[in-house]
Amino acid sequence: DTEVTQTPKHLVMGMTNKKSLKCEQHMGHRAMYWYKQKAKKPPELMFVYSYEKLSINESVPSRFSPECPNSSLLNLHLHALQPEDSALYLCASSQVPPLGGNQPQHFGDGTRLSIL
Amino acid sequence: AQKVTQAQTEISVVEKEDVTLDCVYETRDTTYYLFWYKQPPSGELVFLIRRNSFDEQNEISGRYSWNFQKSTSSFNFTITASQVVDSAVYFCALSVGAAGNKLTFGGGTRVLVKP
Numbered sequence: 662d663t664e665v666t667q668t669p670k671h672l673v674m675g676m677t678n679k680k681s682l683k684c685e686q687h688m689g690h691r692a693m694y695w696y697k698q699k700a701k702k703p704p705e706l707m708f709v710y711s712y713e714k715l716s717i718n719e720s721v722p723s724r725f726s727p728e729c730p731n732s733s734l735l736n737l738h739l740h741a742l743q744p745e746d747s748a749l750y751l752c753a754s755s756q757v758p759p760l761g762g763n764q765p766q767h768f769g770d771g772t773r774l775s776i777l
Numbered sequence: 778a779q780k781v782t783q784a785q786t787e788i789s790v791v792e793k794e795d796v797t798l799d800c801v802y803e804t805r806d807t808t809y810y811l812f813w814y815k816q817p818p819s820g821e822l823v824f825l826i827r828r829n830s831f832d833e834q835n836e837i838s839g840r841y842s843w844n845f846q847k848s849t850s851s852f853n854f855t856i857t858a859s860q861v862v863d864s865a866v867y868f869c870a871l872s873v874g875a876a877g878n879k880l881t882f883g884g885g886t887r888v889l890v891k892p
Binding site: 692694701702703704706709717749751753755757763764765766767768769770771773 | 812820823827868882
């Protein structure tokens with residue numbers, strides 16, 4: 662079983678809807694990540710939070726809005742998405758470097774998002 | 778800038794055959810970390826191994842082994858006596874010390890193990 666839990670596992674939404682993806686970890690990690698993965702492609706980094714503060718935003722459109730309410734939770738708020746935003750959205754967590762060097766990221770199962 | 782190349786997009790083998798996945802990386806940093814992840818059809822990326830640039834020892838874990846060669850900038854992965862459960866997409870990834878934990882992924886290699 663994965664130690665990073667993502668909900669929902671599947672989400673279908675219209676372009677005018679507002680929805681949120683949720684991610685939770687209880688490994689004591691203080692870095693959390695959102696990735697987007699299209700079919701047959703590697704994951705693409707979207708956002709990184711370190712100690713609950715946004716540290717990296719990879720020029721993601723504002724229709725994606727991340728939130729880190731506490732050290733265990735990470736949300737991704739979605740609004741007015743486009744069909745090309747359909748993808749697998751992966752959450753990950755890790756220790757914050759440079760604690761022992763760059764530590765492996767632990768991933769959840771992802772949310773499969775379809776935009777109609 | 779960093780780059781990871783996995784030249785093999787798909788490999789098909791019969792169960793019990795060995796399979797080697799190639800990974801070539803590019804970076805100008807002297808401190809860097811290499812990773813392998815497995816992604817089964819369920820979607821989760823499963824961490825397999827981390828190597829830092831100062832440790833060139835090869836590693837074996839059960840049926841998995843890794844060959845790190847700085848001279849050729851390669852970090853290859855071998856599955857010995859493959860099993861159907863090894864069918865997945867495997868990603869090689871790189872992070873450099875200066876960029877924190879930002880991973881640069883290779884394109885992935887899909888491994889299909891047939892019974």
